[in-house]
Amino acid sequence: MASDRLVVLIAEDSPADRMLLSTIVAREGHRVLTAANGLEAVALFEQERPQLVLMDALMPVMDGFEAARRIKQMAGEALVPVIFLTSLTESEALVRCLEAGGDDFLAKPYNRVILVAKIKAMERLRRLQATVLEQRDLIARHNEHLLSEQRVAKAVFDKVAHSGCLDAPNIRYLQSPHALFNGDLLLAAYNPSGDMYVLLGDFTGHGLPAAIGAMPLAEVFYGMAAKGHSMPEILREMNAKLKRILPVGVFCCATLASVSFQRRTLKVWNGGLPDGYLLRADGSREPLVSRHLPLGVLDAEDFDERCEVFPMAPGDRLFLLSDGVLEAENADHQLFGEQRLLAVFDANRQPQRLFDEILTAVERFRGRAQDDLSMIEVGMMDVGMLSSAPVPFVDTGQQGPLDWSASFEFRAESLRSFNPLPFLLQLLLEVRGLRGQGGALYSVLAELYSNALEHGVMELDSSLKRDAAGFSRYYRERGERLACLEHGFVRFHLQVRGDQQGGRLELGVEDSGKGFDVARVLAEQERLDGFCGRGLSLVRALSKRCAWERGGTLARAEFHW
Amino acid sequence: MAISSQLSSDGQELTISIQGRFDFSLHQAFRDAYERADIRPRRYVIDLEGTNYLDSSALGMLLLLRDYAGGDDALISLINCNPDVRKILGISNFGQLFQIS
Numbered sequence: 001m002a003s004d005r006l007v008v009l010i011a012e013d014s015p016a017d018r019m020l021l022s023t024i025v026a027r028e029g030h031r032v033l034t035a036a037n038g039l040e041a042v043a044l045f046e047q048e049r050p051q052l053v054l055m056d057a058l059m060p061v062m063d064g065f066e067a068a069r070r071i072k073q074m075a076g077e078a079l080v081p082v083i084f085l086t087s088l089t090e091s092e093a094l095v096r097c098l099e100a101g102g103d104d105f106l107a108k109p110y111n112r113v114i115l116v117a118k119i120k121a122m123e124r125l126r127r128l129q130a131t132v133l134e135q136r137d138l139i140a141r142h143n144e145h146l147l148s149e150q151r152v153a154k155a156v157f158d159k160v161a162h163s164g165c166l167d168a169p170n171i172r173y174l175q176s177p178h179a180l181f182n183g184d185l186l187l188a189a190y191n192p193s194g195d196m197y198v199l200l201g202d203f204t205g206h207g208l209p210a211a212i213g214a215m216p217l218a219e220v221f222y223g224m225a226a227k228g229h230s231m232p233e234i235l236r237e238m239n240a241k242l243k244r245i246l247p248v249g250v251f252c253c254a255t256l257a258s259v260s261f262q263r264r265t266l267k268v269w270n271g272g273l274p275d276g277y278l279l280r281a282d283g284s285r286e287p288l289v290s291r292h293l294p295l296g297v298l299d300a301e302d303f304d305e306r307c308e309v310f311p312m313a314p315g316d317r318l319f320l321l322s323d324g325v326l327e328a329e330n331a332d333h334q335l336f337g338e339q340r341l342l343a344v345f346d347a348n349r350q351p352q353r354l355f356d357e358i359l360t361a362v363e364r365f366r367g368r369a370q371d372d373l374s375m376i377e378v379g380m381m382d383v384g385m386l387s388s389a390p391v392p393f394v395d396t397g398q399q400g401p402l403d404w405s406a407s408f409e410f411r412a413e414s415l416r417s418f419n420p421l422p423f424l425l426q427l428l429l430e431v432r433g434l435r436g437q438g439g440a441l442y443s444v445l446a447e448l449y450s451n452a453l454e455h456g457v458m459e460l461d462s463s464l465k466r467d468a469a470g471f472s473r474y475y476r477e478r479g480e481r482l483a484c485l486e487h488g489f490v491r492f493h494l495q496v497r498g499d500q501q502g503g504r505l506e507l508g509v510e511d512s513g514k515g516f517d518v519a520r521v522l523a524e525q526e527r528l529d530g531f532c533g534r535g536l537s538l539v540r541a542l543s544k545r546c547a548w549e550r551g552g553t554l555a556r557a558e559f560h561w
Numbered sequence: 562m563a564i565s566s567q568l569s570s571d572g573q574e575l576t577i578s579i580q581g582r583f584d585f586s587l588h589q590a591f592r593d594a595y596e597r598a599d600i601r602p603r604r605y606v607i608d609l610e611g612t613n614y615l616d617s618s619a620l621g622m623l624l625l626l627r628d629y630a631g632g633d634d635a636l637i638s639l640i641n642c643n644p645d646v647r648k649i650l651g652i653s654n655f656g657q658l659f660q661i662s
């Protein structure tokens with residue numbers, strides 16, 4: 001049995017005992033090395049690395065205690081059992097043997113049966129230790145491998161899910177470096193008209209399975225936000241994509257929010273995340289409750305993309321957090337919970353200290369810091385304080401089509417479910433001269449389109465939006481009327497002409513509504529600064545010339561370059 | 562045993578009871594409780610009386626059961642939920658997919 005064959009070092013100053021021991025050990029099939037004192041034993045150990053040592057305690061030149069200490073030191077982490085051979089019987093001397101690193105004793109005179117049994121027992125221990133070390137190293141190697149894989153994956157992910165506009169001056173956020181592999185995802189982007197979209201997501205589970213869905217989600221988010229798609233469209237696409245690619249049982253709890261600085265509104269969809277909050281400048285707060293199943297659970301036809309809309313004034317802040325905060329657990333298995341979070345909100349005096357106060361409260365509750373929390377806060381700002389987002393477009397260096405016109409008519413059934421704006425923007429950005437003003441173009445298109453649809457086709461009264469209650473009623477009614485829209489149309493007329501210097505776009509947006517008293521409304525808008533009335537002045541500020549014709553049913557605006 | 566299951570005498574209803582934390586560590590045991598070739602119940606009851614916590618992987622496991630039991634046609638009720646558990650189910654709006662009481 002070659003594998004059981006050991007190299008055994010025998011250190012014994014009495015030649016007779018040495019001979020006796022060697023014979024016993026060799027008969028068991030082991031190879032024997034012999035030393036007559038401690039110093040020889042240490043030298044032999046260094047040279048031959050035996051697996052087991054029988055060590056006489058009292059020897060000339062160097063005694064067994066010192067030799068055992070040195071051998072143990074040389075052996076390092078590996079277990080080289082040292083069995084002391086001793087005629088000492090006082091407990092103090094035996095303790096010294098153990099303190100010097102000895103693993104066992106064998107009393108003189110030697111008993112063959114006991115010696116053989118002890119060698120076997122020590123060999124079992126030695127193997128156990130060797131296995132433990134081997135497995136420890138294996139685990140360490142695996143872990144290193146995993147971490148380096150995660151680093152590579154994270155680098156790829158960061159390219160796709162770049163931080164977007166998380167560095168905007170009105171955003172504060174906190175995210176652990178391990179967030180991706182905890183399944184947490186935080187994205188922010190502008191749409192072409194400068195609205196800010198924010199997504200906080202939390203995939204089921206941990207590790208690679210939790211991270212893998214983040215990439216397609218980020219791609220949909222950035223791609224569609226940049227093209228000017230609406231929140232419901234982005235939500236639908238994200239849900240459909242995750243449902244298609246993720247296995248059953250893996251999903252993403254998420255809150256998607258859009259903050260419009262021009263309209264001073266907040267639009268929120270929460271599926272499965274804890275309440276977010278709209279923190280008002282006056283200290284009150286509005287919970288943003290989860291009303292939907294998480295993304296990736298429902299089939300496309302069952303998915304509900306309805307959002308809630310809130311008025312949002314300068315100084316108000318949107319606050320979102322992952323469940324890591326609420327589910328922080330202390331030693332007694334209690335959860336941090338909503339009440340403790342709300343207490344932190346109530347005690348907060350300086351808004352910029354809120355994150356730190358939450359972290360401190362969680363840390364105090366748990367007795368140690370928690371590193372897997374994600375939080376984000378988005379403030380309402382005045383338009384113009386933010387750098388407007390460049391509309392992404394690959395510039396081919398070509399002028400694009402410079403002499404054309406087109407008209408589109410979208411009728412009730414299309415209006416119910418289709419958003420024509422990204423499509424129109426895409427078309428107009430074929431004209432090189434318009435690319436530099438893609439943002440303004442989109443804003444004006446969006447404003448005129450929603451006027452035509454909401455006030456023209458659906459006859460909604462914008463004066464409803466005077467206060468917060470009316471505001472939510474307005475958006476509720478908008479949803480209801482749109483869902484059952486049977487008649488009406490919105491037409492877009494596009495006219496592009498080039499000249500020596502540049503060119504111009506003449507844009508017309510026409511609706512099937514009754515029109516309005518243009519002079520009176522425009523005059524009123526000058527005076528108003530409520531939740532309504534921002535739209536038309538915005539159009540006037542962003543486009544070259546704008547006017548209303550045909551009793552207010554046709555709006556015209558021009559862009560020059 | 563954190564998970565136990567019992568089939569009604571007529572074989573129509575399988576009750577799975579979960580004790581303690583309902584999280585990923587119960588993944589296999591939970592599957593084993595319903596993926597059995599010898600039974601074909603029409604209704605499933607998940608008894609959460611002894612469950613004090615469930616995490617998102619538990620929600621995932623419930624979705625797997627729902628899928629196994631026929632998706633939209635599955636009849637699954639979650640019973641005896643304590644307030645914490647009910648809150649977690651509520652946030653995820655699982656009431657749209659399961660009968661919760």
